[in-house]
Amino acid sequence: MGSREGERPPTYGIPPASVRLARVLAAAALQQAERFFTGLRESRAEPRSHVKEVAAAEGDHALYVHMPFCHQPLCSFCSFVRYPFDPERSRRYLKALAVEAAWLASTAERVRVPLVYIGGGTPTVDVYGLAETIDVLRSYFGRGLAVSVEANPIDINDESVSVLRSAGVRRLSIGVQALTAERLRRLGRLSHRVEDAVRAVEAARGRFETLNIDMIWGATGDTRGTVYEEALRALRLGASQVTFYPLMPPPGRRRLMMIRGEGPWHPEEPGLYEAVLRAALEAGYQPATPWCMNRGSRLIDEYVVEYDRFLALGLSGIGRTRRYVYVNCFTPEGYMRMVERRGHAALLARRLSPVEDMLYYASAMAFGLRWCPAVLLERYGRLAAPLSATVQALLRMIGEERRGDCYRLTRTASLYTAHAMQRSLYMAVNGLREWGMAAGV
Ligand code: SF4
Structure with a gap:
């Protein structure tokens, strides 16, 4: 399916009930993640x-x-x-x-x-x-x-x-x-x-x-038409991936963005996401995450x-090993001093509870557009049963089908929900960064 410059994007809306559900889940995810990071700030x-x-x-x-x-x-x-x-x-x-x-x-x-x-x-x-x-x-x-x-x-x-x-x-x-x-x-x-x-x-x-291009959408003045046209232009530059990030404000900028109708508060936000997705599919790209549109990379x-465990080097790096999370300090001078003294620059750290560990793992799985109940149950046992059953019920409601052990998230409503929830998680991380830079730690 092609589209010419200046043509209006096709309409194919996410059902309003799905938008409402995604927003409720995203708000809950934001609250949960902010509580976690606020606690982490106190945990040297x-x-x-x-x-x-x-x-x-x-x-x-x-x-x-x-x-x-x-x-x-x-x-x-x-x-x-x-x-x-x-x-x-x-x-x-x-x-x-x-x-x-x-x-x-x-x-x-x-x-x-x-x-x-x-x-x-x-x-x-x-x-x-x-x-x-x-x-x-x-x-x-x-x-x-x-x-x-x-x-x-x-x-x-x-x-x-x-x-x-x-x-x-x-x-x-x-x-x-x-x-x-x-x-x-x-x-x-x-x-x-x-x-x-x-x-x-x-x-x-x-x-x-792999050559990736990062793009941003959701600013004041963006419309479905302009986002769609610009997405097509980016996709036609011939990179193997184009990643379309939504604006993800930290707490200090949220009020202003709310007033300006930007990011999550953009009046056409679900439509802008659909416009990106539509352009990607038309240009022959497939979503690898809700934001990363991929062509064979x-x-x-x-x-x-791909990795639920990661180590980090450098200031503000976040590492996550088995049930343990750490964050390096936030300023260049503080970083150099700490590394000179101790070899590392971990400022904050804490062990994760099994529930926190599971929620993170589950959110990364959904961000990769998969939901694999057996994997979750094998890792977390009975603890995972209520979460796994609820998500499966939601996916079936949206119309996703299980293929083998896993569901693949393919419907616009599932992708939009995964996008909204991941944005919440990153907004909470941005809150931690904002705090770290303001505190000069
Ligand atoms: S200021 Fe931020 S967005 Fe701009 S180039 Fe630096 S890291 Fe990238």
């Missing part, structure tokens, strides 16, 4: 038990590495922990990161790390520093490490693509965010122009196993879908 990491917990981890874990520096001006919609790029400060940070990597590799001895996801911030702001860091990570976690990197379009050209390929980067994700100057301005993304984004995608296309945008 105790260095000795942190070492013990990380040492007890075993099996496959993904690794998240945070690079916190960005080109200026910083984007106003952004909820990540990021600071303006300064070459000297960035070099000191990368040195500390190497020390933390050494600590992690020697402590988590029984862990195998198949994948590293380098996010930020803007990892490519210093592409040579990044390549050296990848080398360091490989020396500690193995030559076979699959490497995924986020990039700003202004950093991507023939030279940087060659550097990244030589460093073994398999998946590159370019933060395009919008494809009109007007939308970039409305989003507050001023560090690159539309022409930079198009050039960057052209320079990287076909040169990585194996490495998808969110490592949390």
